Amino acid sequence: MGFPTQRLRRLRQNEAIRGLVRENKLSASSFILPLFVVPGSAVKEEIAALPGNYHLSIDCLIEEAVAVRDLGIPAVLLFGVPETKDEQASGSYSPNGIVQEAVRALKSKVPGMLVVTDVCPCEYTTSGHCGLMRNGYLDNDSSLELIAKITLSHAEAGSDIVAPAAMLDGQIHTMRQALDSRGFHNLPIMAYAAKFASKLYDPFFKEGTHSTLKFGNKQTHQMDFSNSNEAMREIALDIEEGADIVMVKPALFYLDIVYRAKQEFQMPLAVYDVSGEYAMIDAAARLGRLDRDAIMLEALTCMKRAGADIIITYFAKRAAELLRGK
Ligand SMILES: [Zn+2]
Secondary structure (H helix, E strand, O other), X not given: OOOOOOOHHHHHOOHHHHHHOOOOOOOHHHEEEEEXXXXXXXXXXXXXXXXXXXXXXXXXXXXXXXXXXXXXXXXXXXXXXXXXOEOOOHHHOOOOOXXXXXXXXXXXXXXXXEEEEEEOHHHOEOOOOOOOEEOOEEOHHHHHHHHHHHHHHHHHHOOOEEEEOOOOOOHHHHHHHHHHHOOOOOOOEEEEEEEEOOHHHXXXXXXXXXXXXXXXXXOOOOEOOOOOHHHHHHHHHHHXXXXXXXXXXXXXXXXXXXXHHHHHHOOOEEEEEXXXXXXXXXXXXXXXXXXXXXXXXXXXXXXXXXXXOXXXXXXXXXXXXXXHOO
């Protein structure tokens, strides 16, 4: 029984009807805003590739987090930009490291805000690589020991969710064991489970964390963007090792992976709408080619439709403002 009995346009006549039957609705309660913390005080410098996002010293980070919380965004994801780096990434697990200090400050000054911490050494190594290098190759098992140290330092500082980003084999197992052995049984792990070796991260490394690679590439640990079955194997292993939330990164070019991950695993699923995605939309809007706000909401809604429960995005504040107006 098709046309003329069936007319799908009946339910598209006006916004009220469209709203009633809308399948996926965006909400600020799904957002996590990445924040970049730097040494010093009274520092709030806009990141050129990510307009509306800043390098923040801890005092300014607190102000920003209060504004974020007031917009109904429940969580921030912290990245540290340390004063100095070394081969061993010793700043990454120091109890007085930039992220550890920031976590303590946020937990005491901005109650109710969830603080997620990125567990990866690459902001702290002189090479810019995600662990310890041996003969030009990222050494897996010695880097796992480093990951365990970083994880525990974040847990002790008060992190609410630890988010390992290095794509090392066995990192979730290593972290879960380390956490449980020190009594952090209830600290969730959000695993960057299917993280692809993407050029969409360039603005983040060049301008966000100043951790562009000194040599080589990340293709020996991050995934080949040609692969989908392998992404499912990565996610399955992370779940087996104890991940509580799994993530696909980047988001927009990878919505087939997001959809497949949700269908196959029915796990809490995060996507990371990365710096290059933000920069593309922002640049096109500046050229007058795209409507920034409209495209932002379309992109974020499509991530939800594909299956994302959680959206990590540099658009979080503006999107929350727009949603509040609706
Ligand atoms: Zn890394």
